[in-house]
Amino acid sequence: MGGMGDQGGRVSRRFWLGTLVGVTAALALLAAGCGGGGGKSSKGVTALPSSSCSDIYYQGGGNADYLIASDLPLQGSGRTQTVQMTEAIKFVLKQHNFKAGKYKVGYQSCDDATAQAGKWASEKCSANANAYAQNKSVVGVIGTFNSGCAEIVIPVLNRAPGGPVGMVSPANTYVGLTHGGPGTAAGEPDKYYPTGKRNYIRIVAADDFQGAADALNAQQLGLKKVYILNDKEAYGQGVATDFKNSLTQLGITVAGFAAWNGKASTYTGLATKIKATGADSVFLGGLICENGGKVVKDLRSVLGKSVTLLAPDGFTPISAVVSGAGASAEGMYVSVAGQPNENLPANGKTFVKDFGATQKGGSVDPYSSYAAQATEVLLTAIANSDGTRTGITDQLLKTKVTNGILGNFTINANGDTSANPVTMYLIKGGKQTTYKTITPPQSLVGKA
Incomplete structure (x- = not known):
């Protein structure tokens, strides 16, 4: 998931982060257990602040040696999706009897969202990062879900005492977190790793793969003239740029490239502008929580049903798209970096069956499978390490998974996965239906 910061994109986020400097020391004190509900010893480890994190989950023998945390937005439109991800993490831990080799591991689920924002918030990501460090x-740390939050957390954990502290993301897709390319900012990704040592990996395809896959889907749908929107933020601009570059490589006309304001009350004027270009489709590069439902409604009301609507994984969970846009979401294509559950290998299908049996209705969100695999990767790194933060981080960058929940994959020196499928979902009858999975060729990804 590439979701980035609040209104105004990268520049305003940097300014906002600058204003946080004055409170960082206070946050660090809170995180160290000098207030805010953290710092209490429980089950052999020191608990993270209760203001953001759950109680420690540990049912192993004796006391836990270490803690792992997940950092996900547990408030807002995607809550059902992310809460189930935390349940998947618990499920895997329990399967392992809370052990990683000779080490015993407890877990806390931490929330990086606020009720006011209804999504991840910069100040929560900063406070959480300091608490972990x-x-x-x-x-x-398993997370983050949104790439903008990762931008804040990664460098803090990179400088952590005795570290860096390793991160495994089951969802981040913004390219600049791990490597450079079109749509990324100057200094990325090195500025996220001030020590010069990498401490972050992701097990999903980055947006250069997603943009290329979306472009191939547009080509296979027979689309000829695509208007591209973004939500003014780095994730949205990044995936929209990757999509645009791939369309150009495929010889598909880009009818226009513009932004929508997530705080606007209507988008009919924008839709009218798009209609005048004769576009046969619109790509919405951004987040559903940036008033995406209203954007879809107004596009559909002006453009009609004949114009195809496309969106990346910022428009998940799809239930939130349907909730926000109603019938206007019908026939929309939404891409998600990763495999659908039905395409997972044998061990993945076993996980979905067994974990699904613990969930109401038996439904398992694809991101839960990725959260479970991220947990397996982190536990393996801990088991293979010398028990230090640095040792565990070193092992994360050596990840090689065989017959895992997601199948076989390795992690490269940048922290990227070798498995890069992107699945297209079609909204049909108000439900998420799997349309197809595309793994774009490197020749197209390299131009994205």
Whole structure:
């Protein structure tokens, strides 16, 4: 998931982060257990602040040696999706009897969202990052979900005492977190790793793969003239740029490239402008929580049903798209970096069956499978390490998975996965239906 910051994109986010400097020391004190509900010893490890994190989950023998945390937005339109991801993490931990080799591991689920924002918030990501860094019990983080939050957390954990602290993301797709390319900012990705050592990996395809896959889907749908929108933020601009570059390589006309304002009350004027170009389709590069439902409604009301609507994984969970756009979402294509559950290999299908049996209705969101695999990767790194933060991070960058929940894959020196499928979902009858999975060729990805 590439979701980035609040209104105004990268520049305003940097300014906002600058204003946080004055409170960073206070946050660090809170994180170290000098207030805010953190710092209490429980089950052999020091708990993270209760203001953001759950109680420690540990049912193993004796006391836990270490803590791992997940950092996900647990408030807002995607709550059902991310809460189930935390349940998947617990499920895997319990399967392992809370052990990673000779080490015993407890877990806390931490929320990087606020009720006011209804999504991830810069100040929560910063506070959480400081809490993880300063709590010596924490040896790894599963997350983040949104790439903008990762931009904040990665460098803090990179400089952590005794670290870096390793991160495994089951969802981040913004290219600049791990490597450079079109749509990324100057200095990326190196500015996220101030020590010069990498401490972050992701197990999903980056947006250069997603943009290329979306372009191939447009080509296979027979689309000839695509208007591209973005939500003014780095994720949205990045995936929209990757999509645009891939369309150009495929010889598909880009009818226009513009932004929508997530705080606007209507988008009929924008839709009228798009209609005048004769576009046969519109790509919405951004987040559903940036008033995406209203954008879809107004596009559909002006453009009609004949114009195809496309969106990347910022428009998940798809239930939130349907909730926000109603019948206007019908026939829309939404891409998600990763395999659908029905395409997972044997061990993946077993996980979906067994974990699904613990969930109401038996439904398992694809991101839960990725959260489970991220947990397996982190536990393996801990088991293969010398038990230090640095040792665990070193092992994360050596990840090689065989017959895992997601099948076989390796992690390269940048922290990227070798498995890069992107699945297209079609909204049909108000439901998410799997349309097809595309793994774009490197020749197209390289131009994205």
